[in-house]
């Protein structure tokens with residue numbers, strides 16, 4: 001393969017993106033902020049979970065994480081240096097409401113006020129996620145997301161943020177990855193709050209969608225120009241063989257994981273076959289819930305990392321010939337393109353943002369103090385290439401946020417998995433922009449990247465083909 005580093009202006013062939021394509025980076029509060037009990041912040045379910053013996057690899061916690069809470073200026077300066085146009089961060093609910101409801105903690109609000117002001121000063125658009133998994137522990141004590149009342153407290157929390165930040169924050173993501181919250185947190189018990197019940201997980205999933213619907217209304221009530229979306233984790237499936245059993249396993253897995261959210265959001269119903277299969281575990285749904293859930297959205301956020309190859313006996317761990325990241329996730333950029341095209345045909349979708357895409361690799365700091373993560377750069381490049389092909393196929397893709405800005409606390413894996421385009425030394429808190437970060441920066445500046453002739457021709461061919469079909 002030709003050197004992928006060829007600098008853009010001199011490259012003979014290139015992959016270019018529209019001028020208004022939004023380039024961003026993403027993080028989440030518990031994974032980077034630290035300051036877990038400072039300035040009046042309450043305890044979250046992730047504080048409780050990570051402080052419980054045996055839950056997190058190496059007994060790591062997010063107590064300090066990247067210490068971003070105290071290093072705001074430095075981190076925004078790094079984003080500015082990279083030329084990032086938008087920053088997707090999450091707000092820690094227990095910083096705003098230490099008890100989950102009731103009294104607002106002004107110091108917590110002040111932190112996000114400063115963050116937003118400084119981002120705007122640096123000409124970086126804020127994309128605020130309201131819920132990236134850190135529920136206030138007092139709300140878990142009354143049942144957490146399995147208690148429908150929590151969706152009303154979430155709505156109150158959204159209203160407070162809209163009132164205080166809505167004059168400057170235009171883009172809001174309500175809930176991040178409802179499937180993971182419901183299934184890994186409440187069915188498998190591997191993430192906070194560590195519950196193991198299929199029935200609870202399905203009710204939680206429904207209440208998360210209800211909470212999304214209520215928050216959407218609250219965000220728009222005060223600020224009619226607010227743009228609201230949700231971020232879904234999406235793993236397309238492929239059958240391990242042509243056998244009808246494998247094909248059916250792939251279809252069912254996709255229905256349980258992706259359609260279970262896409263159908264209510266964009267068609268106002270749950271997939272009937274899986275609903276029947278869940279039997280008495282199916283969630284309690286109240287009248288009007290489905291219209292609340294399926295309100296028009298301004299964008300759909302998609303978090304994409306990998307695909308699942310399904311056989312009748314379960315997911316296939318290793319596909320011969322495929323490459324894998326440190327998470328043991330197959331690198332599957334073509335499945336990304338295919339999925340974007342398929343869902344765009346099937347659903348009437350608003351513009352899509354890739355709200356997360358990235359990879360964990362074992363990074364090494366060289367004696368020169370650099371991180372030569374060519375593997376991560378290639379991962380991003382290959383996915384961006386496929387994103388660009390999907391756009392030529394008619395997918396309404398408006399932006400791309402890399403996961404993640406910084407190496408951070410990777411949930412049950414603690415600090416053992418590095419996803420950042422900026423390296424963090426967790427002892428000294430020193431930051432180093434990795435090779436992938438420098439590359440991403442050049443992509444933003446140049447609206448694209450140097451490519452091989454074949455890649456360039458592929459995009460031109462898709463484009464011509466589509467024009468013919470019109």
Ligand code: GCO
Nearest residue numbers: 028176177233303356403410
């Ligand atoms: C998720 C979360 C992120 C993760 C990232 C890598 O997708 O699980 O949104 O917080 O860190 O996805 O696993």
